[in-house]
Structures are given as structure tokens and as C-alpha cells.
Amino acid sequence: MPAQRTPVGFTIGSRRLFRVERTLHSLAFSLEDALAERVPSLPAGPDAADGLRVLSAPQTLADGIGTPFGDHIAGAREDFRRHYIAMDGTFEDYLAHFSGKTRGTLRRKAKKFAQADGGKLDVRAYTSAEEVAQFIDLALPLSGKTYQARLLDAGLPDGDEARDAMLAAADEGRMRCFLLFLRGEPVAFLSLPVIGQTLVYAHLGYDPEHATLSPGTVLQMEALRMLFAEERFRYFDFTEGEGAHKALFGTHSVACCSFLLLRSTLGNRALLGARDGFDASVAWVKALSQRSGSLASARKLLRA
Numbered sequence: 629m630p631a632q633r634t635p636v637g638f639t640i641g642s643r644r645l646f647r648v649e650r651t652l653h654s655l656a657f658s659l660e661d662a663l664a665e666r667v668p669s670l671p672a673g674p675d676a677a678d679g680l681r682v683l684s685a686p687q688t689l690a691d692g693i694g695t696p697f698g699d700h701i702a703g704a705r706e707d708f709r710r711h712y713i714a715m716d717g718t719f720e721d722y723l724a725h726f727s728g729k730t731r732g733t734l735r736r737k738a739k740k741f742a743q744a745d746g747g748k749l750d751v752r753a754y755t756s757a758e759e760v761a762q763f764i765d766l767a768l769p770l771s772g773k774t775y776q777a778r779l780l781d782a783g784l785p786d787g788d789e790a791r792d793a794m795l796a797a798a799d800e801g802r803m804r805c806f807l808l809f810l811r812g813e814p815v816a817f818l819s820l821p822v823i824g825q826t827l828v829y830a831h832l833g834y835d836p837e838h839a840t841l842s843p844g845t846v847l848q849m850e851a852l853r854m855l856f857a858e859e860r861f862r863y864f865d866f867t868e869g870e871g872a873h874k875a876l877f878g879t880h881s882v883a884c885c886s887f888l889l890l891r892s893t894l895g896n897r898a899l900l901g902a903r904d905g906f907d908a909s910v911a912w913v914k915a916l917s918q919r920s921g922s923l924a925s926a927r928k929l930l931r932a
Contacts, residue, residue, distance in 0.1 A: 631678075636648045636903060648899055694889050710865075734849055771833050806854075816834035820855075
């Protein structure tokens, strides 16, 4: 894949304050790569790119990845647990990994949503190319309402190229998409590309007007119920980044990191220095907020 213009973001919580673009190749580790500690094929040739964006590499391999790129510098590193579900049992086996209290909470959320819609959950699955085309048409307007789209530019991808890629994957049986409806209108969506035997957690979003009904959680559980029933998949990969949602639903995790490898130019050194300094300041403020008990209020303000 050729290098692409990629934003290097400066974010606080869920809000991106600003970004600087660089032309980067991507070196993305699949979950299977991370678990096997296997490095994917490196992009061919240095060409005119500014460097590499390394995504979800196992921390055990991080230091060695930059060895072939001696004229590059590393920075903007993020360490996290990459959560995933091992789907080697039944849905009932999966439910057993939750505490009794959590299982009760999940049941109450589903019951509350169903009661708001006449007593029954309306969850629809989309797998064929024709169905996924319908899913895109319904999910895109909903995606525009989510905080991922408003604050992070991370909503469901729009545009002909993204649509064609999803439809091509669906035509090959490599897409699983779901919508949760409330009174006939979609209020939550989930998009899952399939790589081998792994479901990739690409996009989940919901209408914030219905947040009190926990539509994202309800959809996640009902989608998992359907996916376990297929008895086809080995893993459900929550991909990079921490999050309470991922930690709650995941059964296992692997220590990973993402970072940049940029050519050692003055501009790139300044960019990585600024990004690392910014991240350190955010971490300091977060730690201070936790000690003072104001973190919840700060998060609420940032999500507004």
C-alpha cells in the first residue's frame, strides 16, 4: 500500500485540539501477528514518505522494529492493552467470564431497551454486499451524530473508496455489520471486517440522544450472541487503545504499543518533541485530576 497523508493528532480525552500531517506508510500488526510476535512485511522502499506509523505492535518487539530504519527517530508512543475475545466456546461460556453482578447489569440494560421499544429488541445483521450497502445508507447519518465523528474524525468512513472497500469485503463474506433500532429508527451501529478467523472491531457508534438506554452495550451483546452462533470465528479483536468498553467485553489482552518512526529532519524532530511533551503534560494533568477527584468532571467537559 502506498504512503498516505496521515494526521499526527494532539488530543485530550476524546477531543482532538489540532493535528499535523505527514506522509506515512503503515505497519499494522493483526491480532494474530501480535500474539505470535510476528512482524508483518515492511513497506517496500523508502520512497519520499516521511516515515512509518507502527500500529499495535507487541511491546516485546517495539525496540527492534526501528533497526532497519537507522535514519529515523521514534516518538509519539502509546502503550496499551490490546483486548480481545477468545471465541473458542459458546456464547453461554462467554457470559460466564462476567461476574454475576455484571451479568445482571447487562440483562437489565437489554430489558430496559426492549421495554422502550414495545418489549422486543430489534437488532438486524447485514453480511451480503446488498445488505451492507443498505447498512451504510442507514448508519452514515447516525455516525455523524456520534462523538467519534464530531471530535475525532473517527466515524464510519464516508466516500466512494471506503464504500467500495466494504462492499468488496462483503462480497467475499468478510463483513459483519449490525444495527439496533428503536421504534423503527437506527440508534446504534457496529461494523466488523473479517480477517481470516478474526472479527475486527472497526466502528461502533450510537445516537447520544438515547445514551440513557445504553444502545452501544445492548448492540454489542446481541451482535456477539449472533456471532458466537456462527461457530466460525476464533477471535474478536478490539484493536488498539484502552477503553472501559473494551476491557469489559474482552476476555484476554496483550501488551501492545503504537508509535511513529519519522525521518530525522529538524521538522520531524520538533514535531515528535512537541507531541511527546504534550502527551506528558496531559498525563500529568490526568494524574493530578485523579488525586483531586475531578477527573470525571474533566471528562464530561471534554466530551461536551
